[in-house]
Amino acid sequence: MSTATPTAPTTVPSPRPTEPSQSRAARARRWLLAPKTLIIAAVAAIIGYLALVPLYYLVWGTFFDETGFSFGGFSRAYSANGIGDLISNSLLFAVGSAFLALVMGTGLAYLNVRTDVPFKPLFFAASMIPLIIPGILYTVAWIFLASPDIGLLNKALEPILGPGFFDVFTIWGMIWVEGGHLSPIVFLLMVAAFRSMDPSLEESALMSGASRITTFRKVTVPLIRPAIVAAILIMVVRSLESFEVPALLGLQNGIYVFTSRIYFVLRSYPQDLASAGALALGLLLVAVIGVFLSNRAGKNSKNYQTVTGKGFRPRPIELGRWRPVAGALIVLYFLLTVIAPLLVLLYTSMLKFYRAPSAEAFKSMTLDNYRELTNLSQAGTALKNSLVLGLGTATVVMLFMSIAAWIVVRSKSRLRMVIDQLSFVPLVIPGLVLGLALSFVYLRSPIPIYGTLFILLIAYVTRYMPYGMRYAVTSMQQISGELEESAQVSGASWWQTFRRVILPLLAPGLVAGFIYILVVSFRELSSSILLYSPGKEVLSILIFEQFENGQFTVLAALGVVMVLTLVVLVTVAYKLGAKVGLKSD
Amino acid sequence: MRSLVATRAAAAVTAALLLAACGGSPTSSDKGSSDSNASANTDATDTYDRINAMSGQERTDELVKCAEEEGALSIYTSNTDIDDVVSGFEDNYDIDTSVYRGNSESVLQRVLQEQKAKFFGNDVIETNALELNVSQSEGYLAEYKSELRDAVRKEGQAEGWTATRFNTFVVGWNTDLVKPGEEPKSLEELADPKWAGKVSMEVGDVDWFTALYQYFVDEKGMSEDEALGVFKKIAANSKITKGHTVQGELLSAGEFAVTVSSYSHTIDKAAADGAPVAWRPASGTPVQPVVVRPNGIGLMKSATNPCAAMLFVDWELTGGQDVFAEKFRVGATEAAAKAIADLEVVPVPEKELLDNGQKWDDLYAEVTDSASN
Numbered sequence: 001m002s003t004a005t006p007t008a009p010t011t012v013p014s015p016r017p018t019e020p021s022q023s024r025a026a027r028a029r030r031w032l033l034a035p036k037t038l039i040i041a042a043v044a045a046i047i048g049y050l051a052l053v054p055l056y057y058l059v060w061g062t063f064f065d066e067t068g069f070s071f072g073g074f075s076r077a078y079s080a081n082g083i084g085d086l087i088s089n090s091l092l093f094a095v096g097s098a099f100l101a102l103v104m105g106t107g108l109a110y111l112n113v114r115t116d117v118p119f120k121p122l123f124f125a126a127s128m129i130p131l132i133i134p135g136i137l138y139t140v141a142w143i144f145l146a147s148p149d150i151g152l153l154n155k156a157l158e159p160i161l162g163p164g165f166f167d168v169f170t171i172w173g174m175i176w177v178e179g180g181h182l183s184p185i186v187f188l189l190m191v192a193a194f195r196s197m198d199p200s201l202e203e204s205a206l207m208s209g210a211s212r213i214t215t216f217r218k219v220t221v222p223l224i225r226p227a228i229v230a231a232i233l234i235m236v237v238r239s240l241e242s243f244e245v246p247a248l249l250g251l252q253n254g255i256y257v258f259t260s261r262i263y264f265v266l267r268s269y270p271q272d273l274a275s276a277g278a279l280a281l282g283l284l285l286v287a288v289i290g291v292f293l294s295n296r297a298g299k300n301s302k303n304y305q306t307v308t309g310k311g312f313r314p315r316p317i318e319l320g321r322w323r324p325v326a327g328a329l330i331v332l333y334f335l336l337t338v339i340a341p342l343l344v345l346l347y348t349s350m351l352k353f354y355r356a357p358s359a360e361a362f363k364s365m366t367l368d369n370y371r372e373l374t375n376l377s378q379a380g381t382a383l384k385n386s387l388v389l390g391l392g393t394a395t396v397v398m399l400f401m402s403i404a405a406w407i408v409v410r411s412k413s414r415l416r417m418v419i420d421q422l423s424f425v426p427l428v429i430p431g432l433v434l435g436l437a438l439s440f441v442y443l444r445s446p447i448p449i450y451g452t453l454f455i456l457l458i459a460y461v462t463r464y465m466p467y468g469m470r471y472a473v474t475s476m477q478q479i480s481g482e483l484e485e486s487a488q489v490s491g492a493s494w495w496q497t498f499r500r501v502i503l504p505l506l507a508p509g510l511v512a513g514f515i516y517i518l519v520v521s522f523r524e525l526s527s528s529i530l531l532y533s534p535g536k537e538v539l540s541i542l543i544f545e546q547f548e549n550g551q552f553t554v555l556a557a558l559g560v561v562m563v564l565t566l567v568v569l570v571t572v573a574y575k576l577g578a579k580v581g582l583k584s585d
Numbered sequence: 586m587r588s589l590v591a592t593r594a595a596a597a598v599t600a601a602l603l604l605a606a607c608g609g610s611p612t613s614s615d616k617g618s619s620d621s622n623a624s625a626n627t628d629a630t631d632t633y634d635r636i637n638a639m640s641g642q643e644r645t646d647e648l649v650k651c652a653e654e655e656g657a658l659s660i661y662t663s664n665t666d667i668d669d670v671v672s673g674f675e676d677n678y679d680i681d682t683s684v685y686r687g688n689s690e691s692v693l694q695r696v697l698q699e700q701k702a703k704f705f706g707n708d709v710i711e712t713n714a715l716e717l718n719v720s721q722s723e724g725y726l727a728e729y730k731s732e733l734r735d736a737v738r739k740e741g742q743a744e745g746w747t748a749t750r751f752n753t754f755v756v757g758w759n760t761d762l763v764k765p766g767e768e769p770k771s772l773e774e775l776a777d778p779k780w781a782g783k784v785s786m787e788v789g790d791v792d793w794f795t796a797l798y799q800y801f802v803d804e805k806g807m808s809e810d811e812a813l814g815v816f817k818k819i820a821a822n823s824k825i826t827k828g829h830t831v832q833g834e835l836l837s838a839g840e841f842a843v844t845v846s847s848y849s850h851t852i853d854k855a856a857a858d859g860a861p862v863a864w865r866p867a868s869g870t871p872v873q874p875v876v877v878r879p880n881g882i883g884l885m886k887s888a889t890n891p892c893a894a895m896l897f898v899d900w901e902l903t904g905g906q907d908v909f910a911e912k913f914r915v916g917a918t919e920a921a922a923k924a925i926a927d928l929e930v931v932p933v934p935e936k937e938l939l940d941n942g943q944k945w946d947d948l949y950a951e952v953t954d955s956a957s958n
Contacts, residue, residue, distance in 0.1 A: 140831060143840065150840050169824075247827040251788055254825065254956050353837045353860035364859075436694060443702035450704070530691045534659070534683035541686070545665045548688060551854075552834035 036494040040411070043403045044419055050462045051422040054429045057437035062277030073274025078282075089250075090240055090257040093174055097242075098235035100179030104333065105186025105231065110220075111326055112187075113194035116316045123330065124191075124574050125567045129338045131184035131519050132566045133345070134543055135244035137559040140552070141341035142168050142177045143248065144354065152344070152356065169252040178245045180337040182238060184519075185467075186231045188512035189474060193227035195508040196307050196478045199317070226294070226477045230470040233290040237427050240283055258283075276430055283428040291424050295408075295417070305480040307505055342563065349556035369557035378537045383565075385453060386522050386539040393460040394517040397468035398510045400461075402503060405472035410481065420473070427466040431526025434459060438531060451533040459527045464517045471516070475509025476502075515573050519566055629891040630727060633884060636895055637730040644731070648899070649678065651892035658682045658893040661696060662711040663689040664749075664880065669908045674900045680893050689713040693720065700725055700887065708888035709897055711749065714879050714935045715792070721745030722939075726883040729895065733902040736918045740932040746883035748917040749901045750909050753849040753925055754793045755864040756872035757833075762842035768866045769843060771873075772797065776818035783842040784823040786956070787832055791942075791949045792933040793846040796876040798948075800931045816952045819845060825956045837862055849875075849924065853913035874929040879917070 031037060062073050108127050111117050130138060145153050148164030157165060167173055201223065205215040221228070246257045258279055319326055348354050350365040373379060401423070407413060408420045426434070438459055442450040449455050479502065487497040503510070525540040532538060539562070546555040636648055652658075658680050660667070671682050685707070687695065693716040699706045700723070710720055720726050726745035734747050741748025756769055762783070769775055775784050794816065801812035824841055826832045833851040836844050837860035852864050865871045882901055888894045906921040915924050938945060 136831075140834070143835065144838065147840055150838050247788075248831065251825040251827055251953075252956075254954060352858035353855055354834055355838060355860075432691075432694075435691075436698065439695070439698045440702075443698060443704050451706070529687045530695055532685075534685050544688070545686065547828065547830055548665055552830055555830075 034494075039403060039495070040407055040413075043400055044407065044415060046400060047404055047419055047423050047465065050458070050465060051425040053441055054434045054437040054462065055425050057440065058277045058280060058429055058433050061273035061433070062281060063274075065274060070274070073272070073276075073278040076272065077275040077278035086256055086258060089171065089255055092171055093178065093246070093250075093257055094236045094239040096171070096175035097178035097182055097239040098232055100175060101182040101186050101235050102228070102231055104179065104183040104337070105188075106190050106228070108183070108330070108333070109187050109190030109194055110216075111330065113191055114197075114199070114317055115319050115326065116323070117319070117326055117330065121571055121574060125571050126334055126338050127187050128184050128515070128519065128570050129342060129563060129567070130181050131516070132522075132563050132570075133181075133341065133559055134523055134562070135181060135242075136248070136543075136547060137345055137556060138181055138341055139177055139244045139248045141344040141348075142173075144344050144348070145340055146173065150356065153340075155356070169249050171250075171255055174245050174249045174255065177249065178239050178242055181245070182235050183337070185234060185238070185516060188516050189227050189231050189471060190224065192471065192475055192509040192512040193224040193478065196475060196505070197223055198307075202317075227474045229294040230474045233287075233294050234427075234467065234470055236290070237283060237287050240286070241428070241430075273433070273436075276433065280428050280430055280433070284425065287424055287428050288421060291421055295420060305478060307479045307483070342560075345556045345559050345563075348553055349560050351553055353551075353553060369551070369554045370561070372554050373557055373561065376542055379542065381535065382537040382539045382542050385456075385536060389453065389456055389460055389538060390518045390521040392457055393464060393521045394514040396457070396461050397464050397517055398472065398514050401465065401468035401472040401513070402476075402506055402510060403498070404469060405476040405506075406498065406502065408473055409476040410484070420469070423469040424466045426462045431463065431524070432530065434462060435527035435530035438462075438527070451536075453536050455531050456528060456536065456538065459531055460521050460524060463524060463527065464521060467516055467520075468513045471509045471513030472506065475506045479505050511573060511576075515570055518569060518573065522562065522566065629888045630886055632891040633727045633729070633895065636892070637728060640732065645899075648892055648896050652890070652896040653679050655890040655893045656680055658709070658890050658897055659685075659707045660709050660711060660897065661685045661687075661692050661707040663687060663692045663713065663716075664711055666908060666912045666914065667711070669911075670901060670905045673904045673908060674897060677900070677904070678896065680896075682897075689716045692716060696720060696725065697723070705885070705887040705889060708885055708890045708894040709882055710885060711882040711901075712880065713752075714743065714748075714881065714933065715938060717743065717746040717881055717883050718935055718939055720883060725886060727886045727888075727891075729884050729898055731899065731902075733899055733918075736920070737902065738917060738919055738922055740877060740930070741879045741881060741917045743879065743881065743935075746881045747898065747902070748879035748881040749905060750880050750917050751877040751915040751922060751925070752880060753915045754790070754796075754846045754876040754878070755849045755852065756843065756845055757836060757847040757852045757862055757864040758843045759836055759839055759841075760861040760863050762839055765867045768869075769872055770869075772819070772845065773815055775822060775843060775845060776815050778822070780819075780822045780843065782822065782824070784819060785826050785832055785836065785841040785844045786820060786823045786953060787829060787844075787846055788825050788827050788953055790846045791945050792878055792935075792938060793876050794949045794952065795938055795945045796931045796933045797874075799934055799937070800874060813948070813952070817955045820952050820955045823956050825953050833862075846876075849915060850913040857913065871928065874931040875925060876931050876933060877915070877925065878933040881917070 063069055112120060112123055117123065145151055146166040146168040148154060148167045151166060154164055154166055202215050202219050205219045240258060250257060349369050351361065352364060355361050404419055404423055408416045438455060442455055483501055484497050487501045523540055525544055528538050528540055529544065532541060543558055546558060636644060639647060660682065662684060667684055667686065671684060675682055689712045692710065692712045696710055721744060729747055734742060737748055756772060758768055798812050801807045802809055826835065829848055829851055832844055833847060833855055835841065837855050849864060852862050855862050882898050884894050902918060906916040906918055909916045910921060915922050
């Protein structure tokens, strides 16, 4: 069917070539076989392949049924009862959560990177915890904290605020929980951006008499605009797709969002892939526009290039008399978003069933739920497989995406926009559809990938490619082209330049992306559940089993173990990450 | 020039890879698969027929011998209590057993995908009635006969598969919030405004809803509007939740006082741990009818280990029943289903749900949409 091959160049050498055209052909051949061309072509091809297989499956399933081409999926998906409410709820929820996460994540990152707040490594790991706690547990912990009927915060503050002051089952409650859960994504992006920022720019502003707030507003924020845009983009799409919060908090008062619908059309049999696809394609439209805008925002790239030939050392700002204020804010933040839900989980994990704290409840505490975990069959295998997959996925994605980011930000290739868009496509593809697409392809592939851990790796790399790309592109936009030029002038090859100059400078972004992917891949369920095979279990499958038919208290224990494991991993990654790239004092 | 060549080369690579990857139309279903399956492994069908024709000790002896010669078994299941069943099986027989567990939807999708690609990964499928019926209508399942099957409650002797346990939907309550004597006596009672804000419905329980709706219309002589009205009034008193595990935990915690469609085993297990929940009142009878949905097991026509597959079905109907009882589940045989023996039982109308699924999904969505705001 296909006649095009990668080695068919545009100029076909004539049988009797003339002198100049021969040398041109030779040049073309040399160029085609150069490592740079090969690497770039390979990365572009891999991204294209990973993104287009599930997209093709999704589009086909959306427009074709037994009778042929049809728009039935769209009319079913978008004519659903109360579509107006659905859209306004979804938008309010997504924009609200994105905004909250942006404010929290950016503030924390600024304090962590640019100031002399105490306990930085601990602070860093703690900022990750909302991301590490599985969504279902984080959400239920919030029900136990802020339900108007049984919420512990409401009970504690009842004498002051009256009964049922906090209500987690409202759109504002949903935004609070989702925003808190998403804030680590922003935090990581911003940590990378702030690390690559020359503080002398802010210092000049301060010296010229600008207040700290003016400096932040007029100097700092404009410099990290690409990171802000990337963060908003990821979070809006993420919260449009978020499932646990709308399902557990929204449904109680009938607040429906898009994902509740996608979930239901994929749940009943025969699965309405067409409707789910139509909804996903709606999201894709949002994402394509978002990527386009984010590229435009990063276009005046010189404006954001803070890593230039001029050396700098990111020196933390001394907070002076503001230090206690910052300290208090951080403590308050951690109390609210990290400590409170984590304590609820820890407390629940030692009970037989959840009940409000009382002398009797504390007396009944045991470690039975943890003991039960060790009895779960496959617990060891699952932990090992999840570790292998998490580390593997994070490494592969960040490596490929750093090259892809170079193509998008630096090269003049006309394909760069396409690569950027393609790398973002998997973000909108429902996990189940990805699972179906991959099993369809690899059940028919001559290479025996089906039934191995490798098919999960492909699924994970596909799912997390969009995040890796945003992290890498954002960092790449901060690096000035003059550094590469100097390397090349000094005789370095492209690959040498990439490896010795670009990769180390990208390190803050790559480490941040690595940590993010490592953490979230531990939780991936929707494609894993279809693609894993006996002996290749992953942790999320165990969590799902406990959720489906088990005990919430055991689930809480599993959550606590996951948090501990990942906090250790994140801290190690953070320490290692601090050793490469830009050093701070 | 350079960038043009680069663009074209990369485009060509992408195009070639893509064409290689997506040879056909992925979602168009492969009709006639049932014929090819039947011929794919006539050995298995022959074996099933041979064993099905035997009975008593002769059948058992022959089955064990043949199964241990096969020495392996692959199970695809959505049964979360399968671990203990399998370890009992492996203790009794010399058969290596591998288990794939997912939710019922992914078990079905996996089987559909594999069968259409002629990849025969499993010997038995053990999951919910709906998914088993789909497998049966696709022609994947083979007949299983035995005295053990004859002992299964009649709701569980389905065409192509056999129930191993029943999910039983009951009305449960928090005993701290609902005092003895004040327990609901009927589902209709929960439509009364005095229960406002105290009830919980689960958003995915379409099968429970369909069973009771049809019961109200067919047995209680309500009009369709009246039946729908009852559910809507209950929904107006309700908080909607998602997932039976979370719902059960929130019932124990007192987030609501009554659940209309909890699984009996969720409540029994929590009660055994000391949680203040129940579905049988201290005196009197539970809210009836209770809705039962069989979960069961079917033999794959494409099995590579047909004897081991049959032996495992035997095991689930014997040793497996004890395991389910330990997990507070309602077993499939008359003896193991004592918990519901004295109750009025309505089975989930599986055929209706398979044929008109969309209608019931929409109707139940209409009900849950009328929940309190």
